[in-house]
Amino acid sequence: MSIDFLPDKPIYQQLIDRITGEIIRGNVKPGEKLPSVREYAVEVGVNANTMQRVYKELEMMGISETKRGQGTFVTDNETRLQQLRDEVKEGLVESFLNSIEALGFSKKEMIEFIQTRERGEKQ
Amino acid sequence: MIALEQVEKNYGKKQALKGVNLIIPPGKIIGLVGENGSGKSTLLKIIAGLTTPSSGTIQVNGLKATRSIASKVAYMPDADVFYPFYSVEKLFRFYETQFEDFNYSKACIVAQYLNVPLDAKLKTLSKGNRGRAKMAATLGREASYYLLDEPFSGFDPIVREDIIKGMIQFTDTETQTVLMSTHEIREAEPLLDAIILLNQGKILAYEEVETIRDQFRMDAITWMTKLIKEGDLSGNETYR
Structure with missing residues (x-):
C-alpha cells in the first residue's frame, strides 16, 4: 500500500x-x-x-x-540500536518542549500533569 | 540524455512553446506539470518526434529527434488509440511488429502483474484495465526513454496506484528515464525525482522534489501554485 x-x-x-x-x-x-x-x-x-x-x-x-x-x-549492534532509541526519545522530548514553550506551559507543570495522569491510569 | 535548445512551437498565431531549453538526464523519473494549455503535450510530442518544432533543436542521445526517434522513445499518448477488437495479447503482438525493442514476454509479465487478462478483448475491458493494458504495452518496450502523456488521468485511485507500482517495478533507474505529464501531482510526487513546471509555453522552474521539500519546506503542489501566482503577479508576461 x-x-x-x-x-x-x-x-x-x-x-x-x-x-x-x-x-x-x-x-x-x-x-x-x-x-x-x-x-x-x-x-x-x-x-x-x-x-x-x-x-x-x-x-x-x-x-x-x-x-x-x-x-x-x-x-x-545492540549498542547502536540503544543509541537510536535514545536519539528518537531525544527528538520527541525536543519537539514536546518546543510545543509547550510555544503555549507558555512550564516543564514543571507538565511533569506534574503527566505524573497525576499516570496515577489516574493505574487506579 | 535529452537536450532541447531554444525550442519554439507555433500553431498559427498561438505560441505553444517559447524558447525552451531543457536537459533531461538518464536514470530519472521526471514530472512535467502545469496548467491546461501550458504546452506539456506539445513538448512530449516534439521529443517523441511526432511533431516538428517551429524552430530550435532536440537531441535524444545525441541524435536529432525526427519520426525515426520513435524507435528509441516509448511514447504513451493520453487517448485510447487501440483497435477495440484486439485482445490484450493481440495488442502486444501488434506492438512487436511495430517496435524492435518490444519484449513480448515483458509486456505479458507487466500485464499479469497488473492483473489484466491477456485473452480479453480491449472493448470488453473496463476503462481501468484498458489503462493498465496500455501501460503494459508501453513498458513492454525496452526503451531508454518513456514519454507518458497523463498516465493517471481519468483513472480511479486503485488504477493509479497500480500504474505507479508498475512503473517502479518495471523501469530501471540506472538506465531508463521517464518523462511524464500529469495533473495528479499529489499522487505522482513520491514517484518523481524532479519536476518541470511549464507555464504558458515556458519553463518556469525545474527542481528536484526533495530540494523543494528540503529548502522551501513545502510539497510540490504548494510550490507550483505559489510560482504560478508569483509569475502572474510579476506581470512580466505580455500575453495576458
Missing part, C-alpha cells in the same frame, strides 16, 4: 523515520533482512532512487549493513 507523506519534510527522511520506527517498535528485529530497494520502493510507492538514498543513509547511520550478494540487514 502506498503511504501518505507530510508535505514539509523530504520523502527520504520520512522513510528513514518509518524504518527506524519499525526497528524501535520491534516489528523489525536486529539482524533482520530488509526488503530490496525495489521491493520496498514498490511497497510504499516511491521512486527507486529515493529508496536507494534511504538505504545509503541508514547504512551511514550504522543502522543497517549491506552484505555483498545477500542484501541489506538491520545491524545486530
